[in-house]
Amino acid sequence: MAEVLLVAEHAGGKLNPSTAKSVTCAAAIGTVTVAVFTDSDDGVASAAAQLDGVSKVLLVESAQNAQALAAVLAPQVVALASNYTHVLAPSTTFGKDLLPRVAARLGVPQVSDIMTVKSERQFGRPIYAGNVLVEVTVPDDVTVVGTVRTASFSAAATGDTAAIEKTSVDADIPDHTRYVGLESHGGERPDLQSANRVVSGGRGVGSAENFALIYNLADKLGAAAGASRAAVDAGFVPNDMQVGQTGKIIAPDLYIAIGISGAIQHITGIKDAGTIVAINKDADAPIFAVADIGLAGDLFEIVPQLEQALDS
Amino acid sequence: MKILVCAKRVIDYNVKVQINREGDGVVTDGVKMSINPFDEIAIEEALRIRDRGEADEVVVASIGPGSAQQQLRTALAMGADRAILIETDAAIQPLGAARIFMQLVETEQPGLVLMGKQAIDDDSNQTGQMLAALWHKPQATFVSKLELADGKATATREVDAGLETIEVDLPAVVTTDLRLNEPRFVKMPDIMKAKRKPLETTALAELDVDLGPQLAVANYSPPPQRQAGVMVESVDELVAALRDKGVI
Ligand SMILES: Cc1cc2nc3c(=O)[nH]c(=O)nc-3n(C[C@H](O)[C@H](O)[C@H](O)COP(=O)(O)OP(=O)(O)OC[C@H]3O[C@@H](n4cnc5c(N)ncnc54)[C@H](O)[C@@H]3O)c2cc1C
Ligand SMILES: Nc1ncnc2c1ncn2[C@@H]1O[C@H](COP(=O)(O)O)[C@@H](O)[C@H]1O
Numbered sequence: 001m002a003e004v005l006l007v008a009e010h011a012g013g014k015l016n017p018s019t020a021k022s023v024t025c026a027a028a029i030g031t032v033t034v035a036v037f038t039d040s041d042d043g044v045a046s047a048a049a050q051l052d053g054v055s056k057v058l059l060v061e062s063a064q065n066a067q068a069l070a071a072v073l074a075p076q077v078v079a080l081a082s083n084y085t086h087v088l089a090p091s092t093t094f095g096k097d098l099l100p101r102v103a104a105r106l107g108v109p110q111v112s113d114i115m116t117v118k119s120e121r122q123f124g125r126p127i128y129a130g131n132v133l134v135e136v137t138v139p140d141d142v143t144v145v146g147t148v149r150t151a152s153f154s155a156a157a158t159g160d161t162a163a164i165e166k167t168s169v170d171a172d173i174p175d176h177t178r179y180v181g182l183e184s185h186g187g188e189r190p191d192l193q194s195a196n197r198v199v200s201g202g203r204g205v206g207s208a209e210n211f212a213l214i215y216n217l218a219d220k221l222g223a224a225a226g227a228s229r230a231a232v233d234a235g236f237v238p239n240d241m242q243v244g245q246t247g248k249i250i251a252p253d254l255y256i257a258i259g260i261s262g263a264i265q266h267i268t269g270i271k272d273a274g275t276i277v278a279i280n281k282d283a284d285a286p287i288f289a290v291a292d293i294g295l296a297g298d299l300f301e302i303v304p305q306l307e308q309a310l311d312s
Numbered sequence: 313m314k315i316l317v318c319a320k321r322v323i324d325y326n327v328k329v330q331i332n333r334e335g336d337g338v339v340t341d342g343v344k345m346s347i348n349p350f351d352e353i354a355i356e357e358a359l360r361i362r363d364r365g366e367a368d369e370v371v372v373a374s375i376g377p378g379s380a381q382q383q384l385r386t387a388l389a390m391g392a393d394r395a396i397l398i399e400t401d402a403a404i405q406p407l408g409a410a411r412i413f414m415q416l417v418e419t420e421q422p423g424l425v426l427m428g429k430q431a432i433d434d435d436s437n438q439t440g441q442m443l444a445a446l447w448h449k450p451q452a453t454f455v456s457k458l459e460l461a462d463g464k465a466t467a468t469r470e471v472d473a474g475l476e477t478i479e480v481d482l483p484a485v486v487t488t489d490l491r492l493n494e495p496r497f498v499k500m501p502d503i504m505k506a507k508r509k510p511l512e513t514t515a516l517a518e519l520d521v522d523l524g525p526q527l528a529v530a531n532y533s534p535p536p537q538r539q540a541g542v543m544v545e546s547v548d549e550l551v552a553a554l555r556d557k558g559v560i
Pocket of ligand 1: 201202203204205227228229230231242243244245246247248258259260261262263264265266269279280281282285297298299300325349350432
């Protein structure tokens with residue numbers, strides 16, 4: 001039976017929603033142990049223990065684990081890995097940074113962005129910005145290391161209470177990497193990666209000030225706010241709002257794209273959304289080819305009207 | 313200080329990729345190939361560091377077929393001093409690539425390795441982190457701002473939560489994100505000049521590298537296509553359609 005070690009992502013005493021989604025993937029492979037690396041037992045371990053499908057939580061508490069630095073965490077994950085057949089982490093910037101460092105130390109390949117589990121060693125994953133899917137098989141006798149494309153899995157429910165085991169690891173931890181700080185813009189709105197509804201704006205929105213239109217509509221819908229790369233590059237919004245191949249891959253029930261042309265790198269990030277709505281003044285914009293509902297017209301007229309119509 | 317930049321030859325990002333008839337790969341015949349966009353940014357960053365006087369040599373390396381010389385010539389035309397091609401027709405996976413680059417790091421002894429955060433063919437996003445691990449050196453991934461001083465690098469990283477800044481001791485591996493810089497266009501005279509710059513080719517077989525266990529890749533298939541839906545004519549119709557679907 002496969003024994004899966006899943007590295008939890010968390011910050012500020014909160015388990016990142018990507019962890020619950022990765023649990024669903026891990027549970028489809030085998031027995032799931034979640035590893036929580038932290039500097040203080042701030043409730044993250046017990047949140048992980050409540051996820052259905054988790055059979056044990058390993059709590060590794062040490063001052064060095066105050067920040068999630070790959071160089072610091074990798075040797076600890078490697079030290080734990082010998083007891084497991086699989087090591088997984090979410091395919092977020094956290095997991096993408098960490099796991100290849102673990103895989104290289106273990107001398108094994110990594111499966112990035114697992115979308116489907118075909119068997120304990122066989123997985124579906126996207127290549128070419130999601131335009132091609134392939135099946136990859138990990139050779140027998142090596143630890144399976146992989147990151148989970150969280151948009152492909154629903155979050156594990158809560159209810160169970162698994163045992164929490166405090167443990168320490170014997171690992172050589174380097175001091176060549178130091179955390180300086182985080183500039184975060186995450187405000188009151190829901191988290192982009194786990195929100196049920198997302199409203200995104202593109203270059204067509206025109207300016208940082210005009211993005212108020214997007215935020216207002218998002219707030220009306222209780223939605224997260226996102227953006228295209230062009231809107232981020234133009235300085236309208238911060239980088240953490242970027243949706244797409246090199247931004248966030250998301251799967252909300254409702255995605256509203258406003259003033260976004262629908263470049264393939266953007267579409268990659270929203271392909272799994274339930275309903276896609278596009279508002280664009282160019283009736284031939286490629287976004288309409290993937291939208292479930294399209295409305296051609298000027299966003300500066302449509303968006304305020306839409307906001308009003310939602311009130312009635 | 314010497315900077316080593318890794319640059320992969322990939323299908324140009326504007327090409328609509330097609331699966332081949334056998335279903336065991338994608339069509340590359342007659343398809344436009346380019347430097348992986350993130351690697352172009354890595355090259356640009358290395359050149360800017362050198363031109364500020366913080367490095368004295370930029371060496372660009374690629375692992376790939378003989379035709380990858382084209383991309384290395386482009387890198388030389390951008391301004392790199394020297395290029396190295398590790399020639400192979402085999403598809404090299406990230407662990408193998410990292411082990412090959414580890415050999416180059418041992419011979420070249422760079423003070424900084426700049427790479428793309430991901431190659432847009434396989435989208436693995438692994439090689440830089442793997443090289444850093446094998447080299448026992450720091451990594452700064454997804455970097456959108458980089459400053460070097462006193463044997464250290466301060467890197468701003470594009471992470472899901474925002475912009476994270478870390479400080480690492482050099483040597484280190486830095487992987488680039490799209491907003492680090494905008495790569496220059498190469499000019500005709502530079503292309504001519506680049507022809508005389510050194511480009512050294514070594515067959516992969518001549519290096520003694522164990523590429524490690526490999527993933528078997530099969531069953532190339534297109535993703536399920538989304539069907540185009542309906543066009544509505546007004547905001548009222550839009551709201552009605554959304555209510556109909558039960559999403560609001
Ligand atoms: C390697 C690589 C990775 C990339 N990764 C990403 C990624 O992760 N995410 C991403 O989004 N992009 C990514 N891109 C960029 C992508 O190719 C496009 O350039 C980008 O998505 C375009 O953003 P946009 O649709 O906002 O801008 P544009 O393509 O300029 O489109 C603007 C749209 O707004 C419409 N518009 C203008 N004014 C109005 C108005 N008043 N009312 C209504 N509509 C209006 C226009 O008709 C147009 O369709 C990547 C590119 C590369 C090369
Ligand atoms: N065959 C290769 N030749 C040159 N550079 C490579 C090669 N493979 C990977 N790289 C480098 O590693 C980065 C990440 O690649 P990947 O891990 O495949 O997504 C790329 O952006 C390149 O800088």
